[in-house]
Amino acid sequence: MREVVLRAPDDYEGWRDAARALAEAGVPAEAVVWRAAADAPDLFVSPPEEAPSGDRRALRVPRRFVDLAELVACHRDPERFAFLYRLLCRLQDEPRLLDITTDEDVFRIEMMAKSVRRDRHKMTAFVRFKEVLVEGAEPAYLAWFEPEHHILALTAPFFVERFKAMLWTIVTPEARASWDGSALHFGPGGSRDEVPAEDATEEHWRTYYVNIFNPARLKVDAMKREMPVKYWKNLPEAQLIAPLVRSAGTSEARMVATPQKTVPKRAAAIVARADEARAERDAPPTAMGNNGLEALKREALACTRCDLHQFATQTVFGEGLSTADLVFVGEQPGDKEDLAGKPFIGPAGALFDRALGEAGIDRTRAYVTNAVKHFKFEPRGKRRIHKKPGVGEINACHHWLEEELKILRPRLTIALGASAIRSLTGQSASVLSVRGTVLSSALAGPVFVTVHPSFILRLPDEASQTTEFGRFVADLRHAKARAAGEDSTPAATGTLL
Amino acid sequence: MARLDITKKLAVLADAAKYDASCASSGAKPRKDPVKPGGIGSITGQGICHSYAPDGRCISLLKLLLTNHCIYDCLYCVNRASSDVQRARFTPEEVVQLTLDFYRRNYIEGLFLSSGIIRSPDYTMEQLVRVAQLLREEHGFRGYIHLKTIPDADPNLIEQAGRYADRLSINVELPKATSLEKLAPQKQAGTIRKAMGGLRLRLDEAEDERKRSRRAPAFAPAGQSTQMIVGADGEKDSDILASSANLYSGYKLKRVYYSAYSPIPGSSQSLPARKPPLMREHRLYQADWLYRFYGFAMDEVVGATDGGMLDLDLDPKLAWALRNRQRFPIDVNTASREELLRVPGLGVKSVDRIIDIRRLTTMRLDDVAKLARSAKVLRPFVTALDWTPGASLDGTHLARAVKRPAEQLSLF
Ligand code: SF4
Numbered sequence: 001m002r003e004v005v006l007r008a009p010d011d012y013e014g015w016r017d018a019a020r021a022l023a024e025a026g027v028p029a030e031a032v033v034w035r036a037a038a039d040a041p042d043l044f045v046s047p048p049e050e051a052p053s054g055d056r057r058a059l060r061v062p063r064r065f066v067d068l069a070e071l072v073a074c075h076r077d078p079e080r081f082a083f084l085y086r087l088l089c090r091l092q093d094e095p096r097l098l099d100i101t102t103d104e105d106v107f108r109i110e111m112m113a114k115s116v117r118r119d120r121h122k123m124t125a126f127v128r129f130k131e132v133l134v135e136g137a138e139p140a141y142l143a144w145f146e147p148e149h150h151i152l153a154l155t156a157p158f159f160v161e162r163f164k165a166m167l168w169t170i171v172t173p174e175a176r177a178s179w180d181g182s183a184l185h186f187g188p189g190g191s192r193d194e195v196p197a198e199d200a201t202e203e204h205w206r207t208y209y210v211n212i213f214n215p216a217r218l219k220v221d222a223m224k225r226e227m228p229v230k231y232w233k234n235l236p237e238a239q240l241i242a243p244l245v246r247s248a249g250t251s252e253a254r255m256v257a258t259p260q261k262t263v264p265k266r267a268a269a270i271v272a273r274a275d276e277a278r279a280e281r282d283a284p285p286t287a288m289g290n291n292g293l294e295a296l297k298r299e300a301l302a303c304t305r306c307d308l309h310q311f312a313t314q315t316v317f318g319e320g321l322s323t324a325d326l327v328f329v330g331e332q333p334g335d336k337e338d339l340a341g342k343p344f345i346g347p348a349g350a351l352f353d354r355a356l357g358e359a360g361i362d363r364t365r366a367y368v369t370n371a372v373k374h375f376k377f378e379p380r381g382k383r384r385i386h387k388k389p390g391v392g393e394i395n396a397c398h399h400w401l402e403e404e405l406k407i408l409r410p411r412l413t414i415a416l417g418a419s420a421i422r423s424l425t426g427q428s429a430s431v432l433s434v435r436g437t438v439l440s441s442a443l444a445g446p447v448f449v450t451v452h453p454s455f456i457l458r459l460p461d462e463a464s465q466t467t468e469f470g471r472f473v474a475d476l477r478h479a480k481a482r483a484a485g486e487d488s489t490p491a492a493t494g495t496l497l
Numbered sequence: 498m499a500r501l502d503i504t505k506k507l508a509v510l511a512d513a514a515k516y517d518a519s520c521a522s523s524g525a526k527p528r529k530d531p532v533k534p535g536g537i538g539s540i541t542g543q544g545i546c547h548s549y550a551p552d553g554r555c556i557s558l559l560k561l562l563l564t565n566h567c568i569y570d571c572l573y574c575v576n577r578a579s580s581d582v583q584r585a586r587f588t589p590e591e592v593v594q595l596t597l598d599f600y601r602r603n604y605i606e607g608l609f610l611s612s613g614i615i616r617s618p619d620y621t622m623e624q625l626v627r628v629a630q631l632l633r634e635e636h637g638f639r640g641y642i643h644l645k646t647i648p649d650a651d652p653n654l655i656e657q658a659g660r661y662a663d664r665l666s667i668n669v670e671l672p673k674a675t676s677l678e679k680l681a682p683q684k685q686a687g688t689i690r691k692a693m694g695g696l697r698l699r700l701d702e703a704e705d706e707r708k709r710s711r712r713a714p715a716f717a718p719a720g721q722s723t724q725m726i727v728g729a730d731g732e733k734d735s736d737i738l739a740s741s742a743n744l745y746s747g748y749k750l751k752r753v754y755y756s757a758y759s760p761i762p763g764s765s766q767s768l769p770a771r772k773p774p775l776m777r778e779h780r781l782y783q784a785d786w787l788y789r790f791y792g793f794a795m796d797e798v799v800g801a802t803d804g805g806m807l808d809l810d811l812d813p814k815l816a817w818a819l820r821n822r823q824r825f826p827i828d829v830n831t832a833s834r835e836e837l838l839r840v841p842g843l844g845v846k847s848v849d850r851i852i853d854i855r856r857l858t859t860m861r862l863d864d865v866a867k868l869a870r871s872a873k874v875l876r877p878f879v880t881a882l883d884w885t886p887g888a889s890l891d892g893t894h895l896a897r898a899v900k901r902p903a904e905q906l907s908l909f
Contacts, residue, residue, distance in 0.1 A: 099854055100858060101867070102860075128604070129601065143603070162537075165535045199602060205599060208507055214759055217552035219551070219553030226549050267570070271683075314687060
């Protein structure tokens with residue numbers, strides 16, 4: 001029988017070095033007794049033997065074992081080092097063992113690690129510092145804490161990181177950790193009496209605790225599950241729990257049963273003043289710019305003609321020059337347009353801008369809008385999937401397009417895709433069959449048809465994207481020339497299917 | 498008016514904040530921005546609950562209102578202009594002092610500051626930003642800061658708020674725009690959504706900037722969240738869930754908090770004066786999880802409700818499974834991760850473990866039971882090496898058999 005004596009109850013490194021040497025030498029788990037300096041010595045152990053010699057084997061363990069072992073070495077179970085060593089030996093023959101969570105040993109190490117993790121977490125949560133003021137010295141902070149496992153050294157760095165600029169000491173029954181502003185020191189354990197019983201801030205803290213509690217939601221079990229009673233004796237707020245719980249019923253009844261007695265006299269005046277201020281802010285500008293397009297835009301913000309307004313962020317109205325020769329009509333705003341409230345700014349908008357640039361069209365001299373002014377989508381996890389607007393929505397929203405065009409009276413309207421064709425002509429057509437033709441619209445006059453930029457984005461390969469982009473630019477050039485009256489070739493007149 | 502001392506103010510302004518359910522301090526990344534030497538604080542990323550109130554809610558942040566004066570008159574709110582509660586107002590310095598005092602004693606992870614609206618949305622937002630600025634710049638505070646954002650406030654103020662805060666939130670308040678019109682006539686659903694949309698664009702932008710340069714300034718690195726009041730206006734769970742799906746997908750919210758409408762002292766006659774529906778709130782959170790972590794579409798969750806209401810006796814996953822029995826039993830040894838996630842009694846962690854284990858061995862029912870939260874619930878829905886549920890899936894008693902007895906709230 002070999003005995004390994006570790007320096008401290010949480011001496012993971014000592015265990016690791018010894019375990020490595022023993023396992024490399026092939027010493028079986030049953031032949032080793034492990035003891036930490038502070039544990040009671042095992043009386044039935046023979047004195048340590050010389051390090052074994054003989055065949056050494058190279059050790060391999062998964063990274064996860066290392067992480068677990070570091071935690072489990074702090075567990076208060078007296079068998080922890082022996083158990084870890086046994087698992088280390090098993091892992092040499094069963095390298096994937098840790099994945100089998102249903103194995104007894106794996107189950108046990110996970111449970112032990114969980115318990116240590118929880119204890120550490122509770123320590124970070126429930127340590128309560130008390131301020132100690134001494135004349136002429138910086139304030140010092142002292143805390144008393146009773147961990148379940150040997151976690152002080154492992155957890156102290158958390159407090160260093162958080163309270164670097166403070167001088168503090170955490171005393172536990174078994175050891176203490178002190179931070180002097182530049183280094184961490186460990187010393188012997190102590191007692192609760194070393195830490196002052198009160199702190200000047202506690203009254204404020206208790207005031208907060210009492211008032212943040214909503215008596216109408218009493219859930220004592222949930223509280224006890226997360227804040228076990230064993231921690232209460234060190235929490236300044238805990239003495240309030242019993243009275244709060246006892247009076248909760250009455251307080252709640254009082255909340256429910258007390259109708260408002262009086263409305264403060266000033267209330268009406270306050271509200272009226274606030275309403276006035278808001279009305280002033282939201283009022284349409286008196287000088288009506290852009291020939292009434294602004295007013296129309298404001299009006300459309302509150303549109304409820306179809307259901308789309310319920311889910312979208314905002315109405316995305318058209319934008320551009322009220323005297324534009326060219327008016328572009330797309331389908332509907334997309335995700336980004338919906339968030340920003342501007343048309344054609346997402347990926348399709350970027351492609352559109354690029355094409356306009358190549359065709360020599362200045363976007364700021366044109367007007368860009370959509371057949372449907374609200375984004376239609378389907379929520380999917382953290383994304384919204386674009387959905388084609390239906391005829392009902394196109395028809396409902398037609399009102400706005402009509403009003404826009406009445407004001408704009410463009411030379412040429414460009415329909416980008418099928419929804420725009422539908423809204424402008426009232427009829428359905430496949431885009432590709434009437435592309436490049438000019439349709440006539442009772443509403444807009446001549447309507448030139450091309451694809452929607454997102455059609456190009458959806459093409460699967462780069463080659464066809466490039467070709468289609470070229471065709472799109474050609475269409476735009478053509479439209480520009482036509483609007484300028486430079487186009488001598490009579491455009492084919494489209495027929496609707 | 499007599500001046501209140503700080504303890505009195507604290508009592509009034511903590512009390513005014515207790516109806517807000519959101520409190521988590523998780524999800525933030527440690528601040529690397531240069532801060533004053535001698536600063537204080539750190540962020541762990543998972544958030545720490547430093548205490549629990551007897552209502553079972555975690556106390557991780559000092560949750561306060563800067564003031565409970567308000568120029569608005571939302572009927573569900575205890576701070577509405579026409580309410581006769583006692584009013585108080587902190588100075589920014591007082592909030593800063595309390596935060597630091599509490600933080601140094603390890604009572605809290607940081608501050609969650611909200612406010613009634615005074616003077617104007619801009620003025621109020623300025624005051625909130627001021628607190629965060631003092632904490633970060635004067636005191637080198639590196640703990641968590643969550644600021645409530647006033648939807649109407651100037652974008653420049655929101656920008657500043659995002660510089661100092663870890664998280665920003667805008668409350669949607671009520672799941673239906675019509676309820677908002679009725680109960681909070683001065684708030685508009687449109688304005689609230691627009692503000693959230695703007696925030697999301699800014700968060701996306703900040704993320705892009707960070708990808709390009711590590712030194713790009715952070716903007717609300719813990720993202721945005723929101724709160725919805727449940728049970729104030731006869732809305733259905735399906736309305737609430739549709740609203741949540743919309744919020745998560747549109748604004749990439751980190752969390753939607755559901756806050757069961759709680760009776761408030763001196764409540765308006767047009768609101769229910771009764772106990773908050775806590776179980777309903779719990780079921781909504783479970784349904785929310787199914788959407789966020791289990792690959793359920795909200796339509797599916799809503800499909801398993803009774804006329805739009807979640808079953809109070811069954812958790813929503815079980816309710817869904819009972820209505821979709823044709824999809825079971827699922828073979829734990831061959832099913833995909835997506836399928837396993839649909840099995841009642843299995844959580845994300847257990848599913849991942851099953852997938853690890855079955856690469857090495859074929860699983861028996863006992864093995865699965867060890868990983869599951871409840872073996873009893875699980876059994877009718879799976880097959881394993883030594884187990885087929887037989888006809889139990891068809892049994893009309895299945896629902897009763899797997900239902901857990903309703904939890905009794907025990908008294909102290
Ligand atoms: S899509 Fe058009 S019609 Fe429908 S609500 Fe929006 S603006 Fe009104």
